[in-house]
Amino acid sequence: MKINDTLPLEYSTEENSNKVFGFWIFLGAEIALFSTLFAVYFTLWNRTGSGPSGSELFELNGVLWETFLLLTSSFTCGLAIHAMRLNLKKPMMIFFGLTLLMGLGFLGIEISEFVTYVQDGATLQTSAFLSSLFVLLGTHGLHVSMGFLWGAGIMLQIKRHGITPETANKSFIFSLYWHFLDVVWIFIFSFVYLKGLM
Amino acid sequence: MARLFPVRHVMGYIFSLVLSLVALGVVFWDLNVTAGLTILTVCAVIQASLQLVVFMHIGETSNKRSLYLNIILAVFVGVVTIFGTLFTMIWGFR
Numbered sequence: 001m002k003i004n005d006t007l008p009l010e011y012s013t014e015e016n017s018n019k020v021f022g023f024w025i026f027l028g029a030e031i032a033l034f035s036t037l038f039a040v041y042f043t044l045w046n047r048t049g050s051g052p053s054g055s056e057l058f059e060l061n062g063v064l065w066e067t068f069l070l071l072t073s074s075f076t077c078g079l080a081i082h083a084m085r086l087n088l089k090k091p092m093m094i095f096f097g098l099t100l101l102m103g104l105g106f107l108g109i110e111i112s113e114f115v116t117y118v119q120d121g122a123t124l125q126t127s128a129f130l131s132s133l134f135v136l137l138g139t140h141g142l143h144v145s146m147g148f149l150w151g152a153g154i155m156l157q158i159k160r161h162g163i164t165p166e167t168a169n170k171s172f173i174f175s176l177y178w179h180f181l182d183v184v185w186i187f188i189f190s191f192v193y194l195k196g197l198m
Numbered sequence: 199m200a201r202l203f204p205v206r207h208v209m210g211y212i213f214s215l216v217l218s219l220v221a222l223g224v225v226f227w228d229l230n231v232t233a234g235l236t237i238l239t240v241c242a243v244i245q246a247s248l249q250l251v252v253f254m255h256i257g258e259t260s261n262k263r264s265l266y267l268n269i270i271l272a273v274f275v276g277v278v279t280i281f282g283t284l285f286t287m288i289w290g291f292r
Contacts, residue, residue, distance in 0.1 A: 011259060024265050028272035035276030039283035060225065067218055075211040078253040082204055091202050179253045183246045190221050190238040197225045198234045 008085050010172035012165045023173045027180050034184050037139055041132040041192065049127035054196030057122055059113070063193045066109050067185065070144075073102035074182035081175045089163055093155060096171070099178065100151045103144055110141050133192070140188060143181050150174055210252035217241045217248075 011017045045054065080095035114134070117123075124134045154174050158167050221241040224234040250256045256265050 007259075017259070017261075020259075021261060021264070024268055028268045031269075031272035032275050032279065035279040038276075039280045042280060043283055043287045064222070068215075071211070071214050071218065074249065074253060075207065075214075078207050078210070079202060081255075082207060083202055086201065088202070176254055179249050183249050186218075186242050186245050186249075189218070190242045194221055194224055194238060195235065198229070198231070 008172075009163065009165050009168035010084075011169075016165060016169040019169055020173060020176075023176055027176065030180065030184075034136075034139070034187075037132075037136045038187065038191070041136050044128040044132045045196070047128035049129075051126035051130055052120070052122050053129070054133075054192070057117060057120070058193050058196050059116075060193075060197060062109050062113050063189065066106050067189050069102045069106045069109070070182050070185050073099045073106070074179050076102070077175050077178045081172060084163055084168055084171055087163055089158065092163070092171075093158060096151060096155050096158075100148055100155070103148050103151070103178075107141060107144055107148070110137065110144075136192065137188065140181065140184055143184075147174070147178055147181060151178070206252060210248055214245055214248060217245045 007017075011020060076095045077099040080092050080099060083092040083095055114137075117130075122130050124131055151174055154167070154170050158171065161167055218241070221238055224237050229237070250269065256262060256269070259265075
């Protein structure tokens with residue numbers, strides 16, 4: 001294995017650089033995926049049938065907490081990578097831990113939001129608006145759930161093996177994923193919730 | 199301790215929070231739809247770019263040109279998908 005010392009550890013071998021590049025291409029495909037879901041939502045957002053509309057359904061309080069948690073977790077995830085580049089394992093683990101905890105907090109709020117919707121009679125089958133809303137939010141929420149499991153797995157590996165070219169590479173790729181989920185949330189926050197309440 | 203919190207990241211975080219608050223303004227200010235959507239779009243695009251550049255380090259390797267091109271292509275595909283759908287399903291036959 002050829003290690004290039006002039007680059008950060010996560011890029012240090014050719015395989016590592018290729019993995020990071022490949023993941024960027026995957027994120028490109030994710031942009032296309034979420035665009036299709038946004039396209040469906042923007043087409044159907046006022047087809048509420050006999051169900052509630054967005055402005056009747058959305059609660060700003062929970063959404064603001066979700067946004068704050070995800071933004072902050074994106075920040076701590078960035079700090080984890082910064083600590084990793086300083087080769088500081090303990091702060092890196094703490095920042096990753098905080099990131100995942102806030103991710104979990106986000107999921108908790110989102111799940112309770114969904115439960116409230118369903119209790120109010122707003123289900124996946126109620127209207128075209130709600131179908132597209134649940135699919136868009138659910139796909140994002142599923143990504144966050146996957147990210148939580150993935151991040152937890154990476155934390156175990158760092159705990160066991162320390163900061164190596166392999167674990168650094170996995171951590172960096174995970175951070176790209178996590179920041180990307182925050183980007184998707186920014187668009188959901190703006191164009192689903194804030195636009196709906198405007 | 200201070201070196202765990204690089205200025206660039208802290209500024210990026212604060213700026214993200216400010217942009218979210220500005221976007222939140224559309225709910226409380228009495229704006230027309232165009233003005234509201236413009237504010238939302240501008241804030242969201244700046245915030246997304248901030249994540250890309252500050253937190254995702256898109257510009258730090260020698261293949262950054264390919265990374266930017268990849269993202270630009272993906273965003274182009276996304277924009278065509280969204281506006282193409284709106285055109286065929288809503289705007290096109292009014």
